[in-house]
Amino acid sequence: MVENNPLIKSIILTLKNELVLVPNSAVAEIVYVNDVHEVEGSPQWMLGKARWRGVELPVVSYEAAGGDNVQAVNINTQVAVIYTVSDDMDTGKKYPYIGLAMHGVPHVSTFSRGQIKTDEQALTNHPMVAQKVRINGAAAAVLDIYAIEEMLEQAAV
Secondary structure: OOOOOOEEEEEEEEEOOEEEEEEHHHEEEEEEOOOOEOOOOOOOOEEEEEEEOOEEEEEEOHHHHOOOOOOOOOOOOEEEEEEOOOOOHHHOOOOOEEEEEEOOOOEEEEEEHHHEEEOOOOOOOOOOEEEEEEEOOEEEEEEOHHHHHHHHHHHOO
16 A cells, blocks of 8 residues: 655755755756756846756756856856656657756755645746745745746747
């Protein structure tokens, strides 16, 4: 018999001044990248493309998508490699993974559903955010992976 587990295992990513919540199962790996090639004509939030395990990985900036300044990619840049959620490669999916540039150390945490509350007071105007929440009172954003995929598709990169 399968138990109904009310716990949610998540990774909290530090992205500049904001904590971003991603389901643990959505993150393939956390890696350092320093060989990111810029894509000519791409939006500011698209930092470029890197090779990861033989796959072309678009590397995006959460901060730039929200209107902040872009920080240069260097040898200390960590990227959360995130599985995309749309249809698989056989149906035209361009990228199986997205690289999200990070600034701090990620934390794996487990929360009960009761610890995560919708933040009704917070504005959700960031294009990569599905929802603003509070986790034990601390402000966080829930990453919208599908929205990032849509942004990449619209940018045609």
